Amino acid sequence: MPDTIIGQPIDRIDGKAKVTGAARYSGDRRAEHPAFGVIVTSTIGRGTITKIDIKAAEQAPGVVLVMSHENAPAQAPFKQEGEDRHARPKPQLAEARIHYHGEPVALVVADTFEQATAAARLVEVSYQAEAGLYELREGRRLAYPPSKMPNGKADSKVGDLERGLAEGAARIDATYTTPYQSHNPMEPPASLAFWSGDQLTIYCSAQLVDSAQKSIAATLNIPADNVELVSEFVGGGFGGKLSIYGDAILAALAARQLKRPVKVTLTRQQMFSVTTHRASTIQRVRLAASRDGTLTAIAHEVVSQSARMDEYVETAAVSTRAMYAAPNRLTTHRVVPLDLPVADSMRAPGDAVGQLALEQAMDELAYKLDIDPVELRIRNEPTQDPEKGVPFSTRALVACLQTGAEKFGWEQRPRVPGTLKDGQWLVGLGMAAAIRVNLRRPAAAKVRMDEDRRVTVEMDMTDIGTGSYTIFAQVAAETLDLPIESVTVKLGHSSYPDTPGSGGSFGAASCCSAVQQACLELRKKVDAGRGPGNVQAEATSEPGDAFKKFSQHSYGAHFAEVAIDSTTGEVRLRRMLGVFDAGRILNPKTARSQLIGGMIWGVSSALHEQAVVDPRYGSFVNHDLAGYHVPVHADIPAVEAIMLAGFDDKSNPLGSKGVGELGICGAGAAVANAVYNACGVRVRDYPFTPDKILSSILRPNVAQRR
Amino acid sequence: MRNTSVTRRGLFGGGAALGATLQSGSALAQSPPPGAGAPPVDVSLKVNGAQHELRLDPRTTLLDALREHLALTGTKKGCDHGQCGACTVLIDGIRKNSCLNLALSCDDLEITTIEGLGREEALHPVQTAFVEHDGFQCGFCTPGQICSAVGMLAELKRGLPSAVTPELAAAAMEVAETEVRERMSGNICRCAAYPNIVAAILDAAGKA
Secondary structure, three states, X not given: OOOOOOOOOOOOOOHHHHHOOOOOEHHHOOOOOOEEEEEEEOOOOOEEEEEEEOHHHHHOOOEEEEEEOOOOOOOOOOOOOOOOHHHOOOOOOOOOEEOOOOOEEEEEEEOOHHHHHHHHOOOEEEEEEOOOOOOHHXXXXXXXXXXXXXXXXXXXXXXXXXXXXXXXXXXXXXXXXXXXXXXXXXXXXXXXXXXXXXXXXXXXXXXXXXXXXXXXXXXXXXXHHHEEEEOOEOXXXXXXXXXXXHHHHHHHHHHHHHOOOEEEEOOHHHHHHHOOEEOOEEEEEEEEEOOOOOEEEEEEEEEEEEEOOEXXXXXXXXXXXXXXXXXXXXEEEEEEEEOOOOEOOOXXXXXXXXXXXXXHXXXXXXXXHOOOHHHHHHHOOOOOOOOOOOOEOOOOHHHHHHHHHHHHOHHHOOOOOOOOEEOOEEEEEEEEEEEEEOOOOOEEEEEEEOOOOOEEEEEOOOOOOOOHHHHHHHHHHHHHOOOHHHEEEEEOEOOOOOOOOOOOOOHHHHHHHXXXXXXXXXXXXXXXXXXXXXXXXXXXXXXXXXXXXXXOEEEEEEEEEEEEEOOOOOEEEEEEEEEEEOEOOOOHHHHHHHHHHHHHHHHHHHHOOOEOEEOOOOEEOOOOOOOOOOOOHHHOOEEEEEEOOOOOOOOOOOOEOOOOOOOOOOHHHHHHHHHHHHHOOOOOEOOOOHHHHHHHHOOXXXXXXX | OOOOOOOHHHHHHHHHHHHHHHHOHHHHHHOOOOOOXXXXXXXXXXXXXXXXXXXXXXXXXXXHHHHHHOOOOOOOOOOOOOOOXXXXXXXXXXXXXXXXXXXXXXXXXXXXXXXXXXEXXXXXXXXXXXXXXXXXXOOOOHHHHHHHHHHHHHHHXXXXXXXXXXXXXXOOOOOOHHHHHHHOOOOOOOOOOHHHHHHHHHHHHHHO
């Protein structure tokens, strides 16, 4: 299929709005005579509010409302169950019970932000604190199989694991741990709410407009049609804005009570507890292989944190079921209920942390067998999905591995770890493979053509930085044979046709299919003599049974070079290359941005990021951007992504597969494996901060200990 | 006090000073009751060439004055603690975190925000380069990155050294990739568009 507009590296159509400050995020919205709400959060991790004294706050200058569990309006109760967990009621200030540290306990609303911020400090809360369970290792005795998995079952078993392990000439049995992580999009969640009669308008930072609209309506016990939710620009999501939080509900409640627009924004510090996070995991991986590297057994067993108040499972071993061939296999998932904030999806949930473990274990096995890690993976390439027993839709993992090895100069890798030095630096090369499940959901789009042949596309989809606006314009322009300048894309209003929103890398596949379908129908009408003015078409596009008949994933291979300062133990990335199979690339410019962004998230998983729990109080102690380290410019040198040409006709009519989460999968393991190659020491506790490296590399003769 | 530098070193210095203030308990005891506020102050802000007379709560940061009082919402609040750089503006041509500057301390200074650098139909060269190199994804940190880049390139021209500058006494600094990465490290991009941002800045510097 020749690419005309689809497939071109077109600049973002919303690019000029973003570089001039004209793009309006929810916190940028304005209203007549707004009031400002500031949330007060709990200072214990588990217990009950015994007294809340709001007198001083109420009397502070400018304060118009102080809301707590004692006077908050009635809301629907929270439910653990729900088909769409992001559409559930999210009641705020509903009870005296405290479920986690940093839970909203009051809202202070004042005429100005400064007044509300000052008065919020005057709310005095007394608690009956209870001993909470905050540590994953300690809570492990309570681990149980999750009641529900987003995809697949909690456990899977093929063949006879013990026999497979016994048959191997070489075995790995290693346990890896991954920390809590916080999404930390640059835009803190912000909501501006106002009412007109019983109609609520709310500007809100939401990845999933439809779910957010339903969640707010359900909480307030009003029909969904009474809520118009607007989320035209979202300042990053990464899973952290799949659900809506206290800012949205409390802004809506306060605005209704005050008959006045109310704006509530979470502080950066509050984001660590009021929004969700990536759960910490403990993962045991066992591998066995014959002398030639053929795997005889794979076992991947995962234990992850789950908030006691709301179950969530980190599906870290799910992609392991499809990754490598082996006759004997076991995967398990267990969750540990802790008195911590709610865990939920963060960029490539499950896969991101699962591959930190599996792909490092594969590297360990390669060294044990003295087989090139690239070659070991190629030797275990399955011919069909090893557990589902169905064919792959498309799978170019081997091509990713081979292309990457060649372009990166993999043959320069020192065979013996800890032997390549550059002054005080220990230098190493590492690689890892990547897999990410490919998803698609039903989506609808409306397209209309004006008399001057200008086309407008409408859908409640969001663009959280992925490039949705641009690729929809490309699809519409190409399908209707128009220049891209003739297309206007309108997103992020709940009144527009329903889409699954931005999450799970399903946005492009789901929504482009709907745009194309609607444009084809519009074209039919125009070809039949209607229009061009006053003609429109709406279409819904749904995935067929191809997702049952075929095992669908996107794939990749990462190659990284690191240098370790032998004096300080600091690990620096020197260069990194990813090669990816994501089907047909709709826009190589925006797709590459997402891929390298994901890769840098992987670097961060390996080297930088961790939210640290204070085991006394259950709080995330480093809850700001000074304490929670994400990469900055100085941390990131040349990072490059190559996208292999492809077309997956089982995925969707456009042939694309998801790219937004693929980049992070396996990326951190490539860095971890490069660290081993550099210093000869295996670190299995992510992230690899200097303290973990230094104590090991200071010991002599590291090259012999492998 | 008003010309706080946005370099990491400057931020750490500011943090230490803040810690010292908080530890002086006796000073706190003599303060008015918390939350009482203070009488509003008249502030004259010159933003993007236009003069604005404002009556503000003295606690109002330059960031909130721009966003809430002047409707210049291109400047973003990412952390309100000088940790992310999303609120970077130019004050008398020097890049600053507007969240760390009180509005009243900016009286009579020349403030340039993203809205003052260029418009959609007449972009600043750095803005053009960001679009061409896809130097952003979500776009939230972008106004701060661009203002910071403009200020940073001026620092290089003035010969201000950084931690990675080999020749500290040079009259003007080379616009090298390592210099750009070091000097832009006060501006976090969670989408991690870093390679593209650096490419955009190097490109724009060549054209400037």
